[in-house]
Amino acid sequence: MASDSGHDDARYLAGSPVRVAILRALDRKPRRPASLTDAVDATRTTVQRILAGFRERRWVVKREGAYHVTPTGERVHDAYEGLLSEIDRADRYGRFAADLERAGADFPAAGLETGDLTAATDRDPLAALDRVVELIRTTRGSDIRAVSPIVTTQYNEAAGAAIDEGAEIELIIDREVLQTSIAEFGPATDRALSDERATVYVSADPIEYGLFRYDDVACVVAYDEHNNPRCVFESTDETVVRWADDRLETLTEGATLLSAVVQESSATRE
Structure with missing residues (x-):
């Protein structure tokens, strides 16, 4: 002390x-x-x-x-110079770190030194959303594993284009996102059920942050309290990639295949 x-x-x-x-x-x-x-x-x-x-x-x-x-x-x-560097890093990554901590993501602190951050601003409130869409579109057939707490037209179109180019997509959503997808994005939901290159899991627990894995890249998407994407963090660092893979495995183990959830819902209605 x-x-x-x-x-x-x-x-x-x-x-x-x-x-x-x-x-x-x-x-x-x-x-x-x-x-x-x-x-x-x-x-x-x-x-x-x-x-x-x-x-x-x-x-x-x-x-x-x-x-x-x-x-x-x-x-x-x-x-003192080290303290100034940490304060500068906190200023740049503060929103990202705070939103992930609020979501209980347990993101490794050391990972903040390893990647690039795209953040939404008052001037460009869609910067994070646009970056995620761009990443999906530029995977060029690479297999994708992802987690998303929202569904949007932009995400659906980008994912469809990636599948058309040969990618296989494994996606984890929660039940609220599923309900929105069924109600507002029927064709995309139907494709997720019928296309062999798309595997969708539904988590019983709410999802509050996004993950995106392809090749050797791990992307983490932080959302605000209103589920607006605010920051996209991209890294190839082993610590971040391993953390992302562990989170994906944990979320997958606790989720149910979309087809099973839809069948259960249909049986309940009957």
Whole structure:
């Protein structure tokens, strides 16, 4: 656990962009105060005051008129830069990570470093949806395993085109999606029942995030509280691919073939 003085020193460094800039400049090479004044665009008085604060904390020493970072100062610099990188990553991947956590997906934290993210924005609210459709259309006959908490015309058309090009698709949906598909997308549902290259499973539990696997690529689709696709994360990293495959296996084991669900529903109505 960090000491009170450690918290104070952290607040000291983070409390001024100029302090960070000076430590960063000194980490690159030793400098005299005049050189630092030009490098960080600060007054000589400000630079001298900050250097005194660094010397007090033993982050730098003065030797032959120039200031040098100490090994502890270098570690402080590296740790702070690492924190900034993590905060930047949290800003870029925050919505994706939050939506997956809300859905209980248990996505591996290390995976966030490995892929590309497409996120919907106010300017482009359909960016994530369009990216998923593009991925389905460009698989070019590769076999696809997928999970989806929604059904849309765009998904159905893209999946149909992929099957026409020789792909085999294995899809997991939940019962709410099935009801919507039967009510609003009858031809697509009929094809899912009759086409040997399409295998659809129905999960008894609600599905709240999407998965898309083909070749060596794993795609994860995060949806908001209203089931709007918000982020698409694509990765070939082994950790992410293994996680996606495990989730697919788990969801498949707990699901029922579409044909069996439809037959059971028909028998119940009779």
